[in-house]
Amino acid sequence: MNGHPSAPNAAPPAPSSGVEPHTEPRPASAPLHPPPLSLYVHLPWCVRKCPYCDFNSHEGRGALPFDAYVDALLADLDHDLPLVWGRTVQSVFFGGGTPSLFPPCHIDRFLQGASSRLRFAPGCEVTLETNPGTAEHGRFELYQQAGVNRLSFGIQSFDDDCLRRLGRIHDSREADAAVKLAQDAGFDNFNLDLMYALPQQTLAMAERDLERAFALQPTHVSHYQLTLEPNTLFAAKPPAGIPDDDASWDMQEHCQALLAANGYAQYEVSAYARAGRQCAHNLNYWRYGDYLGIGAGAHGKLTLGHDESILRRWKVKHPGAYLASAGKVEAIGGDDRIEPSRRPFEFMLNALRLVEGFELDLFALRTGVAVAEIAPQLQQAVANGWLAIEGGHARPTEAGRRFTNDLVSLFL
Structure with a gap:
């Protein structure tokens, strides 16, 4: 297993015109802590x-x-x-x-x-x-x-x-x-x-x-x-x-x-x-931990403390190209900053694979997104019989484990 990379951004943001563009509301934040x-x-x-x-x-x-x-x-x-x-x-x-x-x-x-x-x-x-x-x-x-x-x-x-x-x-x-x-x-x-x-x-x-x-x-x-x-x-x-x-x-x-x-x-x-x-x-993967990926085609996911961001980076896939460029910027196949709006889905894609589930506090620590932001999805998962929440701990039920894709898709 080597992570779930996302596609790199197609282009940098356009220069500011001085007028704030209309954007989707940014999810309420929580402190982002570097994981293991x-x-x-x-x-x-x-x-x-x-x-x-x-x-x-x-x-x-x-x-x-x-x-x-x-x-x-x-x-x-x-x-x-x-x-x-x-x-x-x-x-x-x-x-x-x-x-x-x-x-x-x-x-x-x-x-x-x-x-x-x-x-x-x-x-x-x-x-x-x-x-x-x-x-x-x-x-x-x-x-x-x-x-x-x-x-x-x-x-x-x-x-x-x-x-x-x-x-x-x-x-x-x-x-x-x-x-x-x-x-x-x-x-x-x-x-x-x-x-x-x-x-x-x-x-x-x-x-x-x-x-x-x-x-x-x-x-x-x-x-x-x-x-x-x-x-x-x-x-x-x-x-x-x-x-x-x-x-x-x-x-x-x-x-x-x-x-x-x-x-x-x-x-x-x-x-x-x-x-x-x-x-x-x-x-560590399934708990949305960090991992440095090196080698041809390797993927990594890193929490960067200086700006509280999450970076996915992958290396060029072909061994010949990797050997020729390792140690240089040319060896990087792509970088992708994971915006807060995407982190709940990424977290759940991993954590809901675990029979034990996860602590709700861990979600906030690993994603920098407040648990309140995903309250409607959690409630829907419980109503569907896919998730059990007790004492601040969320655990997929037997039905939730059988229909993992449906459960995870609630957080898209």
Whole structure:
């Protein structure tokens, strides 16, 4: 996950004519407090692009420029540092692409460089996404020595036929072996990514995937439905046998119950964890926290204290263009100032994914918009049975979680 960027403004405001133009009333303000800060690092290469993937990932051809890319990441970080002077990084996430294509020495060099530029919190969560098809003996020990303390395995399924239909480069045996290698190296905090409603998948097959996952004792499971995203091969040529909406909902309900029965509490739409093992990095996204985004196509969201504004910034997507421009203004793909009128929707788009919901006071702190400004929408959500509010805390109901899009749209 890498934020929800908005389109940059098309043009600067016109010069003033001396007459105040008619504008919509500005939302009543509240003090805007900088929230916790995370660091997202995008490593864009993979062995092969999966047909369902809409992330900024590129098939590696020939030798990859690991050294040059780490240099570019550090130059990118240097360029953005003035936006976050004096703030502490609470979590780091290496996403992709396939970050585990990068040898541990390059992950180590980046983390050494980043921690010399930014203050890392004690016990800072550092997650590396890894593909079982790129796991090698000995690498996990070295990733751990570099400072990685959490892994996220892109398993997707333990059914070899499903994996082939998804275009994955690993099989179920390699998935088991990769996780066990990590455990042998001392990793005790790791996530398994699993998908359901796959082509030709039955409810029994989805259940078996979870049973195989439970046997590996992950601390966290991401369990999400296959969707046909625009600009993917699957969107252009949908595979045969994708379960219909009713079958997909049956899988979701059955698997949620199975996860709960095995000690994995749902805390977000598609995230389940053992007690105390929620992903700190993703929780910061969902609580409308700040994150610095570096790397090709990376997105960031930052609260700027000097003028109490919120900035979304993203970097150019193509690795070649990024390598050529990192550290310069040309590497910025766009900047977007989030006006107060847009912040309630952005906040709810994230916070209403959480089972726990949010404190109403947190809304005001993170958006700089007074809670009174959204009182009509909150009342409508309660009247619709989508939201429960008690003691200053708002929580989506079961119906609200099922109709999240409708609930969030109230705040547009």
